[in-house]
Amino acid sequence: MPEPSPLRQAPRNAGRRSAGRRNAGRRDAGRLFIGLMSGTSMDGVDGVLMRLSSQGRPQTLAGVALPMPDALRAELLALNTAGHDELERAARAANALARLYAQAVQRLLADTRLSASDVSAVGAHGQTVRHRPEQGYTVQLNAPALLAELAGIDVVADFRSRDVAAGGQGAPLVPPFHAAMFGCDTPRAVLNLGGIANLTLLAPGQAPRGLDTGPANVLLDAWCQRHTGQAYDADGRWAASGRVDAALLQTLIASEPWLRLPPPKSTGRDLFNPAWLDARLAGWRHKQPADVQATLQRFTAQTVADALDAALPQAAEVLVCGGGARNAGLMRDLADVLRRPARATDEEGVSAQWMEALAFAWLAQMHVDGQKAGVPEVTGARGPRVLGALYPA
Template identity: 65%
Template sequence: MSSTGSAPLFIGLMSGTSTDGVDAVLAEFPSTRSPRLLGDASLPMPAALRKEFLALNSPGRDELARGARAGNELAQLYAQACRQLIDEAGITPADVRAIGAHGQTVRHDPGAGFSIQINAPALLAELTGIDVVADFRSRDIAAGGQGAPLVPAFHQAVFQSDQPRAVLNLGGIANITVLEPGQALRGFDTGPANVLLDLWCHEHTGALFDADGRWAASGRTHEGLLAALYDSEPWFTQPPPKSTGRDLFNRTWLEKRLEPFQNAGLAKEDVQATLQSLTALSIQKAVAQHAPATREVLACGGGALNGGLMNELEERLGRPVRPTSELGVPVQSVEALAFAWLAYAHVKGIAAGLPSVTGARAPRVLGARYPA
């Protein structure tokens, strides 16, 4: 599909906490209406590169050089996705104003003043011949914010309604944007979405994820384990603004909490069912405490394709939970579209880092530009 020629074109790239692939979109941003999605592409993450990114979540030998090499390899994958979008749209690189490239988050500790995304934006600009906007978190963190979540301002631009609603991104980590007419925009992470589900599923079945929640559906939620998982983690009850990642919710975190249940006769699929329930329960409690006026929830990200998780969310929330695809934005394209919008916001000087979301001292324009 080609552009109307009436609005600037941007590419958004996202490789999220699940590290399973790269999602890319081509979009235009008219000044008087919502973004128009012109094309999308998804490329699988090479197994060796995924393994390296997961390893880089923890300290290791020669990690600076390894991270740099991984960033260069990711830039090559990003460039491939960009070329596919441009070819399929029948345009040229000169038609694209900028690429929004988030990179791969491997450490996130805003309390210590940093968040690390492995990326090679200068190389991506060189490979594509297109300006690249990257490093979206650091400006907000420098202003005292969490640097996350990054997408609420975009959610507001696209999904605002005259009724209170929430946008729920079910990536590796779940984050929620609270859209209430007449109220300040709010958004925060709620805890793990797919990160623990994928970890457990891959270790015990070999599959990268639990397709449609079928393995979880073959087990039963263990209420004692569920309570232990939730109640033992103080992060869940911290008030927003807050954000998290694999730094907290990882194999070590899970193993420590499973240890007291080793003799409880739990089947592996029961643990999977309980981890799914943890995702749903943590979201339920976050909505009840911080967004009780919500009438409906719009879900996006890979978890929105998990029918078992979506059904459990709707049951626990007592509200309709609809995929964003029902509003014309495919669930797998929302985050990539958000980074296209963040690049657009950077170019236009729009502050996408907002104190009501991140806790920063003042609104900030996010990102750094690497000219082609």
């Protein structure tokens, strides 16, 4: 049997700060937390309001998706690489993102007719613009003090840096949450398809493991926008109009040494970006854009399958979440190469769309309760750590 879920282990009276004291009289009924996520795709902000208790699964009370304003998205994308006046531009972008986060919080409260005082804490991941754990740092743009001021709720943020300080990758962060949600007596994997793809590996009686596997939507979206003007390839329809080029697929896989690194490992736009793709397409200028899209879609699926076969070959099934779970074409490619059932986490009662936002609400609760949500088996850190920093309301 799996080890007891960290969610069920949270002590009832462990809260030591203002967020932990809030709703202290209602612990048996569960406490309310908000999770906010803007991922590598940078297409918007997802927010969820959830009830967490010491018994059973979290209950999702409301969810909201706010589109990322074009100007903010363009600036966040630009800040992924070195440029003029980065410090001021980054500070301004962080403030704009915090205001967007605050709008999501206000929508969630309005939709549920709750007040800020009803919520124990907000977990806000911020927007990753640099991730260099091998150099000892990671940067998530955010203005959590401003968010706490605007929302009137304690904010937990900066989840990655403590793990990186302990020698870890700082990512992926969601495997312990996946273990709490989906651990069972059969080996299985949870696949998150955001901008980057990452796997959680769940085996009975073992701590969860996890790793990034490579790009999910980040290259697909960039290529689609360049050639069609659309932000993403809805349901993989454009990819379906092309054909997978086996030789190009092999070139993409063979040319990237990172794919052959053993876990723990993580990645992001620092590596997989349009420049990376252009360098590998230099000898393939004759290819039709739709064929490249089809091949990139298969590249995502194949790198996931390769990583899973290497790390947990006995996995009986794969539960899929993130925006890619809504891409019918990508799901078909996964079915072709995984050689095991793949289905959306919705079938297990947890929304594929809200999964990462739910995870950050849960991580906020773990911080408030002083629980160590960092998992060395995932990140390679020297030991488990309490993740995040608290910004009181």
